Amino acid sequence: xxxxxxxxxxxxxxxxxxxxxxxxxxxxxxxxxxxxxxxxxxxxxxxxxxxxxxxxxxxxxxxxxxxxxxxxxxxxxxxxxxxxxxxxxxxxxxxxxxxxxxxxxxxxxxxxxxxxxxxxxxxxxxxxxxxxxxxxxxxxxxxxxxxxxxxxxxxxxxxxxxxxxxxxxxxxxxxxxxxxxxxxxxxxxxxxxxxxxxxxxxxxxxxxxxxxxxxxxxxxxxxxxxxxxxxxxxxxxxxxxxxxxxxxxxxxxxxxxxxxxxxxxxxxxxxxxxxxxxxxxxxxxxxxxxxx
Amino acid sequence: xxxxxxxxxxxxxxxxxxxxxxxxxxxxxxxxxxxxxxxxxxxxxxxxxxxxxxxxxxxxxxxxxxxxxxxxxxxxxxxxxxxxxxxxxxxxxxxxxxxxxxxxxxxxxxxxxxxxxxxxxxxxxxxxxxxxxxxxxxxxxxxxxxxxxxxxxxxxxxxxxxxxxxxxxxxxxxxxxxxxxxxxxxxxxxxxxxxxxxxxxxxxxxxxxxxxxxxxxxxxxxxxxxxxxxxxxxxx
Numbered sequence: 126x127x128x129x130x131x132x133x134x135x136x137x138x139x140x141x142x143x144x145x146x147x148x149x150x151x152x153x154x155x156x157x158x159x160x161x162x163x164x165x166x167x168x169x170x171x172x173x174x175x176x177x178x179x180x181x182x183x184x185x186x187x188x189x190x191x192x193x194x195x196x197x198x199x200x201x202x203x204x205x206x207x208x209x210x211x212x213x214x215x216x217x218x219x220x221x222x223x224x225x226x227x228x229x230x231x232x233x234x235x236x237x238x239x240x241x242x243x244x245x246x247x248x249x250x251x252x253x254x255x256x257x258x259x260x261x262x263x264x265x266x267x268x269x270x271x272x273x274x275x276x277x278x279x280x281x282x283x284x285x286x287x288x289x290x291x292x293x294x295x296x297x298x299x300x301x302x303x304x305x306x307x308x309x310x311x312x313x314x315x316x317x318x319x320x321x322x323x324x325x326x327x328x329x330x331x332x333x334x335x336x337x338x339x340x341x342x343x344x345x346x347x348x349x350x351x352x353x354x355x356x357x358x359x360x361x362x363x364x365x366x367x368x369x370x371x372x373x374x375x376x377x378x379x380x381x382x383x384x385x386x387x388x389x390x391x392x393x394x395x396x397x398x399x400x401x402x403x404x405x406x407x408x409x410x411x412x413x414x415x416x417x
Numbered sequence: 418x419x420x421x422x423x424x425x426x427x428x429x430x431x432x433x434x435x436x437x438x439x440x441x442x443x444x445x446x447x448x449x450x451x452x453x454x455x456x457x458x459x460x461x462x463x464x465x466x467x468x469x470x471x472x473x474x475x476x477x478x479x480x481x482x483x484x485x486x487x488x489x490x491x492x493x494x495x496x497x498x499x500x501x502x503x504x505x506x507x508x509x510x511x512x513x514x515x516x517x518x519x520x521x522x523x524x525x526x527x528x529x530x531x532x533x534x535x536x537x538x539x540x541x542x543x544x545x546x547x548x549x550x551x552x553x554x555x556x557x558x559x560x561x562x563x564x565x566x567x568x569x570x571x572x573x574x575x576x577x578x579x580x581x582x583x584x585x586x587x588x589x590x591x592x593x594x595x596x597x598x599x600x601x602x603x604x605x606x607x608x609x610x611x612x613x614x615x616x617x618x619x620x621x622x623x624x625x626x627x628x629x630x631x632x633x634x635x636x637x638x639x640x641x642x643x644x645x646x647x648x649x650x651x652x653x
Contacts, residue, residue: 318509321471322571323499324526325492 132311139304140340147344147395150297151387152351154290159356159377161282163363167374174240174272176253176265179233182207184261186236192259193238196252201239210235233263298398301340305333305402316410330403337399341392348387352379420480421447421579421610422468424636427477429463437463439634441477445612447578450605452621453614455631461614464631465581468612469503470494481579499527502572502580502609506587508564510556516567517543517552523575542574543567546600562593569600573609580604582613586620594620 180186186204193199205213210232215222240249253267309316316329356379367374422445429438437460445451453461466472467479470486479487481497489497510519517539524535543549546566556564565585572580582601586594598620605611612629615621621628625641 314509315511315513318511319522319526320495321469321498321503321509322523322526323495323497323501325495328495328526 136308136311139307143300143304143340143395144344144347146300147297147341147391148347148351150293151344151348151391152355153293154286155348155352155383155387156355156359157282157286157289159352159379160359160362161279161286163359163374163377164279164282167367174249174267174269176238176240176256176267178236178238178256178265179263180236181261181263182233184234186234189236189259189261190238193236193256196255198241199238200241203237204234205237206234207232294394298394301337301395301398302402305337305399306406308333308336309403309406313410316407326404326407329407330400333399333403334396337395338392341395342388344395345388345391348391349379349384352383352387419447420444421449421482422612423478423480424468425478425480427467427474427479429460429467429472430475436634438467438474438631441634441636443629443636443638445579445610448605448608448610450601450611450613450624450626452624452626452628453612453631454616454621454628457616459631460634461616461631462583464629464636465583465612465614469501469581470497499523499575500577500579502575502577504565504568504572504580504582504585506584508568510559510564510567512556515552516548516554516556516559519556519567520552520571520574523571527575538574539570542570545573545603546570547596561588562596565589565593565597566600569597573604578608578610580609580611582611584614584616586615586617591619595623598624 178189180189190199190202190204193202211227211230212222214230214232215224215227218227220227240252249267249272250269253265253269256262257265319329356377359377363374363376422443424441424443427438427441428436430436441464453464455461463472467474468481470489474487477487478485484497486494486497510516511522517536520539520542521535524530524538530538539552540549543552546569548563548566548570551559551563556567559567565588569585572582580601585601586597589597594617601611601613602624627641628639630637630639
């Protein structure tokens, strides 16, 4: 009786650990993907960096912009003549345009263009380099290092997300496989009797499969809860991104598609692993027993 | 009587070449009761495992109900085994379910019956082995004789034409062993064929029947009241 209780307790504990690990294996990478998507949309909103072209006085800004667009598309552009440039500079400093320090200050007209989203820093650089030599352009300002930093952060997040997904899914599958193998070892006498009575692999697999699929559904439900809470917890990192990039970032939502994917993936992974482990163990038992 | 089991030059060797059975020939007719005897380790259990399709012969042919089971693909073997009744010295009851659930296992594996039919057949099988009303008992609360009867009920519940029993009375006292033998007689009287392995000569003497005696890895057939048949070694 005590041994049976002990076995049952071990099984329940194994099931709880399996549900927790599988739920974490699903929720944590999904949460990272939400963060990744938020960063991606922020970078998209910002484009691949802004370039400020300082023009020679009296130059035709529209003609220069047409020349820039001839090289490729631009996400946005804004022209400020000398007066508007001075006003923008004053606003930046928090002063009136005719404040004493600004009187007599001559600023060049500027054309600010935003490079299209998703353009790599190297490609952006290749495009921007030629602009400096364009007739009518006195100089230009472009913060390539900042663009490279944000793109590197985006790529790192993607790599970490992928790596973590692989590691956690592998760990989840290993836990499920170990749990199934343990149950099979405990039930070996039962399996022997069933086999002698004519049970085929499908009959022996069925209860294990049902058990694992149910655990998968439980894990998916837990993962959905963790992910919903996790999405709310993204507010702080998103605020930091918003501040760093200077663009508004929408809080990511856990959509029906994501939830459906969770409820599809967890039972499928758990059931598939179970089928493989049970099939392999039955084959090992047959070989060990020399059974036909 | 038509043949139910036909062994033709069946041999079994285990790696690295240990011969257990060599060129065994024998036949069992429909509705026949046969004792399978021989000293311990002579290969009685191996022979029953071969007939049950639990193991495959190294050589030879083994026909059951006209079908060569040595040629059956592995995936068909469970379906073949569902038509047999297997009884072992250890009743091999599952301790996590009731007596009735243990007996019902054979029907669950076969499939095709609704719960009411299963319950009716389980009750009938338990009645036949004298365990009426014990369906809800736990196997741990059964005596050795009762556990053996549950195993017999489990073997019979699906209505097999052939029952293979390996030392079914080995753990029982003589009185219980005779009860079990009486049960086998009743089963046999209903037309079920039985091969019962035993080395209990006193028990065998109470039920004269044809004997397959394993000697020197071969079968010698003895008929009740008749001397050993010298021509019985080899193909019939």
